Amino acid sequence: xxxxxxxxxxxxxxxxxxxxxxxxxxxxxxxxxxxxxxxxxxxxxxxxxxxxxxxxxxxxxxxxxxxxxxxxxxxxxxxxxxxxxxxxxxxxxxxxxxxxxxxxxxxxxxxxxxxxxxxxxxxxxxxxxxxxxxxxxxxxxxxxxxxxxxxxxxxxxxxxxxxxxxxxxxxxxxxxxxxxxxxxxxxxxxxxxxxxxxxxxxxxxxxxxxxxxxxxxxxxxxxxxxxxxxxxxxxxxxxxxxxxxxxxxxxxxxxxxxxxxxxxxxxxxxxxxxxxxxxxxxxxxxxxxxxxxxxxxxxxxxxxxxxxxxxxxxxxxxxxxxxxxxxxxxxxxxxxxxxxxxxxxxxxxxxxxxxxxxxxxxxxxxxxxxxxxxxxxxxxxxxxxxxxxxxxxxxxxxxxxxxxxx
Numbered sequence: 001x002x003x004x005x006x007x008x009x010x011x012x013x014x015x016x017x018x019x020x021x022x023x024x025x026x027x028x029x030x031x032x033x034x035x036x037x038x039x040x041x042x043x044x045x046x047x048x049x050x051x052x053x054x055x056x057x058x059x060x061x062x063x064x065x066x067x068x069x070x071x072x073x074x075x076x077x078x079x080x081x082x083x084x085x086x087x088x089x090x091x092x093x094x095x096x097x098x099x100x101x102x103x104x105x106x107x108x109x110x111x112x113x114x115x116x117x118x119x120x121x122x123x124x125x126x127x128x129x130x131x132x133x134x135x136x137x138x139x140x141x142x143x144x145x146x147x148x149x150x151x152x153x154x155x156x157x158x159x160x161x162x163x164x165x166x167x168x169x170x171x172x173x174x175x176x177x178x179x180x181x182x183x184x185x186x187x188x189x190x191x192x193x194x195x196x197x198x199x200x201x202x203x204x205x206x207x208x209x210x211x212x213x214x215x216x217x218x219x220x221x222x223x224x225x226x227x228x229x230x231x232x233x234x235x236x237x238x239x240x241x242x243x244x245x246x247x248x249x250x251x252x253x254x255x256x257x258x259x260x261x262x263x264x265x266x267x268x269x270x271x272x273x274x275x276x277x278x279x280x281x282x283x284x285x286x287x288x289x290x291x292x293x294x295x296x297x298x299x300x301x302x303x304x305x306x307x308x309x310x311x312x313x314x315x316x317x318x319x320x321x322x323x324x325x326x327x328x329x330x331x332x333x334x335x336x337x338x339x340x341x342x343x344x345x346x347x348x349x350x351x352x353x354x355x356x357x358x359x360x361x362x363x364x365x366x367x368x369x370x371x372x373x374x375x376x377x378x379x380x381x382x383x384x385x386x387x388x389x390x391x392x393x394x395x396x397x398x399x400x401x402x403x404x405x406x
Contacts, residue, residue, distance in 0.1 A: 059193025
């Protein structure tokens, strides 16, 4: 059996340090906020070179807090990707705002800056269809999917031109870089998740928000504590979203190893790439115009499309941390069933794009409004990748997939 992720192997490698850090919190009996949380926030600040770091209860809450801090209200609009975990759009909707789903780049899985601009300029078919007043659009949430950052330079240019806030959904990308800058430090906010399966995972739920502006950082800090400052005096209607002291203590231990773990993930990804290249089954497919109708899609049959390093390429002064190693094949479901039968871990992130989820059906989107997202949802499959994965296991996964494909 080769699992998709093996957290037990990671725990065994740092068990004493983790156990000691947990017992230190138990001895203190200080479980809410406290020194371990403050220490971890400072460590993240140093690691990412952020201005402010604030722990919270989850990555989902980090997104919600960022939107609350910029006073998103019912009827406002926020631009984001349709190809991401539900929490990105869920945070928008929870405040009564409305997500605008802009299609992804075929090669990076991240939101396409050119399509954002086309929409804001009213030139795209989607803009003509939705007829959204530009003045009601308040922010952009780019998602750094699978561990590679979205193309932030053009996104920041667009945001400046249209006076929009930028909230980076960095839930899958702590440690990744774009032109030498860390995920979560380019926009106004960066939102991180420490769900156990993440590259930096807690032993339960946990999250963190980085904030560039001093005043917004202060407001966000108050909002995560029921909107109170001082205690029992409520300036805002906030929420209860605090990072547990035990989780902060665990994360402080893990953060010391994060660069080493990320480097190993990157090495595993490149080993996969070289093995698939040697198989002769790799396609350089760059997308087609018929992805919304999979029956007529030009996606190559019997070929593997490898993940592409864009902003994460070393020559761009970037770094891809490979939270997931995701390839694309036309018979994705068949490959998944085959890997299951061979006891090889795999997962589909994500089988239904957000713009065609049932809960957003009232927004008026059709599948063809975001064709690249639809194509990705039908062809993408993530393979085993974690720092403790042995080269021989990687080779076995590649061998089995090549066997299936050929």
